[in-house]
Amino acid sequence: MHARPPRAVQAIVALFIPFACREEVLGDFQERCTSPTQYCRDAIVTVLLVILSRIRRTANPQLLLMHAFVLYLSFYGAAWFKTPELLYGSWGLMRLAIPGAITLLALVLEDAYAKPGYRSPLRLARGPLLGFAWTLLSQAAFQTAHSSLALPFWIVLYGGALGLLLTSALRMLFSPPSTSPQGPI
Amino acid sequence: MAKPDSIGQFEQLVLTAILTRRDDAYGVTIHSKVEELASPKTVSLGAIYVTLDRLEDKGLVKSWLSDPTPERGGRAKRCYRLEALGERALEESAVTAKRIWDGIVEVWGKEWVRDMSKEWGKRLGREAG
Numbered sequence: 001m002h003a004r005p006p007r008a009v010q011a012i013v014a015l016f017i018p019f020a021c022r023e024e025v026l027g028d029f030q031e032r033c034t035s036p037t038q039y040c041r042d043a044i045v046t047v048l049l050v051i052l053s054r055i056r057r058t059a060n061p062q063l064l065l066m067h068a069f070v071l072y073l074s075f076y077g078a079a080w081f082k083t084p085e086l087l088y089g090s091w092g093l094m095r096l097a098i099p100g101a102i103t104l105l106a107l108v109l110e111d112a113y114a115k116p117g118y119r120s121p122l123r124l125a126r127g128p129l130l131g132f133a134w135t136l137l138s139q140a141a142f143q144t145a146h147s148s149l150a151l152p153f154w155i156v157l158y159g160g161a162l163g164l165l166l167t168s169a170l171r172m173l174f175s176p177p178s179t180s181p182q183g184p185i
Numbered sequence: 186m187a188k189p190d191s192i193g194q195f196e197q198l199v200l201t202a203i204l205t206r207r208d209d210a211y212g213v214t215i216h217s218k219v220e221e222l223a224s225p226k227t228v229s230l231g232a233i234y235v236t237l238d239r240l241e242d243k244g245l246v247k248s249w250l251s252d253p254t255p256e257r258g259g260r261a262k263r264c265y266r267l268e269a270l271g272e273r274a275l276e277e278s279a280v281t282a283k284r285i286w287d288g289i290v291e292v293w294g295k296e297w298v299r300d301m302s303k304e305w306g307k308r309l310g311r312e313a314g
Contacts, residue, residue: 010258021234023250027260028212028230042230049231053238 005030005039013043018054020116025050051112058111063174067107070166071100075151075159082154095151096159102138103131103163107171124175128167132160190243192274198222199236200275203246203265211251211262212237225308237265245271 010026017025025046033039075096079086086092110127135156142150151159192200202218203210216233240246247268250261267275290298 004258021263023261024212024263025234027253027257027262030258030260031213031256032230045229046231046234049229049235053235057238057242 003033003035003039005033006036009036009040009043013047016043016047017050018113020054020114021050054112055108058114059108060174063170064104064108066170066174067167068100068104070170071103071163072097074163074166075099075155078155078157078159078162079151082158083152086152086155091148095149096155098142098149099135099139099151099156099160100163102134103128103160103167106131106134107167121172124171125164125168127171128164131167132164135160190274192245192278195232195236196240196245197275197278199233199240200245200267200271200278203267203271204275208264208266210265215265240271241265243270244268245274 010030013029014022014026029039029042029046032042076087076093079092079096086095107127107130110130114123139150139153139156198219199215201222202215206214206218212230212233215237216228216230219233220228237246237248241248245268246265248263248265251264253259253261
C-alpha cells in the first residue's frame with residue numbers, strides 16, 4: 001500500500017540529495033513509501049550513499065591535490081609574511097592546514113551539489129567563495145571554543161583571499177568536462 | 186572491440202536485474218529484482234544507486250529520464266539499459282560461473298548436485314510459503 005510522505009519531510013530530504021539525481025531518488029522514495037516512518041528510514045539509509053557516489057563522480061583527485069597544495073601554500077605564505085614565529089610554534093604547520101581542509105571540503109560538496117551542464121565563471125568561483133566563508137566561520141568557532149587551533153585573523157584573511165584567487169583560477173583552467181547526463185559539471 | 190572491465194558479484198546481480206527488467210529497469214524495480222536474486226541477503230537501495238553510477242561510468246549501462254508519473258509525485262524515473270559492453274561483461278561472468286559449477290560437480294559429484302537442488306527447493310518453498 002502506498003502512502004503519501006509529508007511535504008515538509010520531502011522538502012528536507014530533497015535539500016540533502018544532490019541536484020543531478022534529486023528527481024529520480026525522490027520519485028523512488030515516494031513509490032516505495034508505505035508510511036512516513038518507512039520513508040524517513042529509506043532516506044536516512046540511502047542519502048549518504050547517494051552523496052558519496054555523487055562525490056566520487058564529480059571529484060577529480062589530481063585537481064583536488066592541486067587545490068590542496070595552493071591552499072596550503074596560501075596560508076603558509078600569509079603566515080610567513082605576517083607572523084613567521086607561528087611556523088615554528090607548537091602545531092603551527094598543522095594549524096595552517098585546517099582552513100585549507102575546510103575550503104577543500106566546500107569545493108568537493110559544491111561540485112557534488114551543482115547543476116550538471118551549467119557552467120559559468122560565477123558558478124566556478126562559488127565553491128572557493130563558499131570555502132572562504134566556511135573558513136572564516138570555522139575560525140570564529142575555534143576562537144571561542146578551542147583557541148589553540150585558531151589562526152590569527154590577518155593570516156586567515158590574507159591566506160583565504162589568496163586561496164580564493166588561486167583556487168578560482170585553477171577551477172577555470174581545469175574544470176572537468178561533462179561526460180554523462182548525471183556526470184560532472 | 187573494447188574489452189569490459191572485470192565485474193564484481195554485486196555488479197553481476199545489478200546487470201542481471203537490468204537485463205530481466207528490460208524496458209522497466211529503474212531504481213525501485215532493479216532493487217526488488219536484486220533482493221530476489223541475492224536472497225536471503227537484504228540489499229539497500231543506496232547500494233543499488235552507487236553500483237548503477239559505477240556501471241554507467243564504466244560504460245556498461247546507459248541511463249535516461251522517463252516521463253513523470255503520478256504515483257511518484259509527478260517525478261521522472263531514471264531508466265537503465267545494458268550497453269553492448271555490459272552484455273559482454275555479463276556473458277563472460279555467466280561463462281565463468283558455469284566453469285565454476287562444472288568444476289565443483291566434477292569433484293563433489295552428481296549426488297551433491299541432487300542434495301543442493303533439494304535444499305534450494307526447500308528454501309525456495311519456505312520463502313514462497
